[in-house]
Amino acid sequence: MTEIVGTRVVHRRYVPYSHAHYAGNLVDGAYSLGLFGDVATEMCIRTDGDEGLFASYSDVQFRAPVRAGDVLEITCEVVKAGTRSRVMEFAVHVVARGEATPESPGAAAVLVEPVLATTATGTVVVPPRS
Template structure:
C-alpha cells in the first residue's frame, strides 16, 4: 500500500506544479526499511527533486508514527506512539504531464520546488 499512497503524493505534487494530475511512469530505488502492519499510523511525504520539460522526478518517504502493541493483555484499541518516527520506505518516482495538459495558470502559486 505504500506505493499507492506515494502515487497520491505524486499526483498532488503534479497538480500543485502543473495544474494536472499527471501520469505516473514508475518507481526506482525502492527501499523498504522497516515492517508496516495493519493498524500502524503512517505519514507519506514527497517532494520534487527535478523538473524537466514534461517530467517530474520526485523523492518519496513513508514514516510510521504509531503502532499497535500486539499484547494480548491490552485492549484491542491500545496503541503506542513511537518516540521517533520510523522510516519504513523510500523511493524515487517519475511523473509526466504532457505539455498540452500543463495548466501553469491553475497551479498553486505558493508551491515551491525544493
C-alpha cells in the same frame, strides 16, 4: 521549472487491519507504493494543475515493516523538473503503532522516533504547459 524543485507534499494515513496479508499483521510493500501514487497525484495537481501519470521508479527500498494499526506519514518532494517530467523522492515513516494485547485490544502509541519504512525515487509526467 526549477521553481517547483523543493515543493513538498505530506499525507497521513491509518493502515486498517483489512490490509494485513501476512503473519504479525504485516502489510505488503505494494501498500506503500500506492501511497506514493497518492502523494504524487497531489503534487502534480499543485505544481501543474493535472493529476499526471506515474512513469517509473528508479529505486525502491523496503527498510522496515508496515503493519495494520500503524499511522503512516508519506512525504513527496520534487527533486528535478523537466519540461514534462518531475523526479520525486518519497518516504513512508511509521509515526504511531498499534500495541494491542488481549487485555487492551485497541492500545496504540505515538512513536518517540518515527520509523523509516519505505523510500523511493520516481518519475511522473504531466501534460505540456499551454
